Amino acid sequence: SQTIHQWPATLVQPVGSPLSLECTVEGTSNPNLYWYRQAAGRGLQLLFYSVGIGQISSEVPQNLSASRPQDRQFILSSKKLLLSDSGFYLCAWSELGGGYEQFFGPGTRLTVL
Amino acid sequence: AQTVTQSQPEMSVQEAETVTLSCTYDTSESDYYLFWYKQPPSRQMILVIRQEAYKQQNATENRFSVNFQKAAKSFSLKISDSQLGDAAMYFCALGNNDMRFGAGTRLTVKP
Numbered sequence: 001s002q003t004i005h006q007w008p009a010t011l012v013q014p015v016g017s018p019l020s021l022e023c024t025v026e027g028t029s030n031p032n033l034y035w036y037r038q039a040a041g042r043g044l045q046l047l048f049y050s051v052g053i054g055q056i057s058s059e060v061p062q063n064l065s066a067s068r069p070q071d072r073q074f075i076l077s078s079k080k081l082l083l084s085d086s087g088f089y090l091c092a093w094s095e096l097g098g099g100y101e102q103f104f105g106p107g108t109r110l111t112v113l
Numbered sequence: 114a115q116t117v118t119q120s121q122p123e124m125s126v127q128e129a130e131t132v133t134l135s136c137t138y139d140t141s142e143s144d145y146y147l148f149w150y151k152q153p154p155s156r157q158m159i160l161v162i163r164q165e166a167y168k169q170q171n172a173t174e175n176r177f178s179v180n181f182q183k184a185a186k187s188f189s190l191k192i193s194d195s196q197l198g199d200a201a202m203y204f205c206a207l208g209n210n211d212m213r214f215g216a217g218t219r220l221t222v223k224p
Binding site for chain 1: 119145146148156157158160163165204206208209211212213214215216217
């Protein structure tokens, strides 16, 4: 069966510090991968999605970036965090192609102080 | 641009009763998919139901069903025989390779 892992589960970082959140998927090949951010009490905002290694589509221009160094690994990064980067970050995967259910990881709660 | 609107920030329902959550959307695509996801307090996102836009028949999953009105771009979720475990945030989503989520509706179930 397929599983999706995210770490860390919680993170507290000072403003201006770097960020690296990691997401890995097991039990599938060539998945679509996604990064979302959810502000408190709000919906999900799509940040990045990837349909293959090295292929990243950015939805929101900001100080975050994403990389997909391996087929089932998706990394969200920042060189300098802002206060507004605080939130709940969710990674998700789906079968390659459109219209499939997305399976979500447990999420990372990021607090920038 | 694709947009999803959920106009009900909060809804409540009595246990065993029926409740309908509203969702409208906008897209220029002819081929797309619609979803309802549930997010309980654990914050784990769980798929409730999925609808393919080219299918006129409304999707159903046990106590959950949708009313898909393609011309009106409406996709409401009906929960029958509501249970305490149905209490959660419900998100409507539209997409294909990418996905757009609505702001969510918080459903409270009263015993």
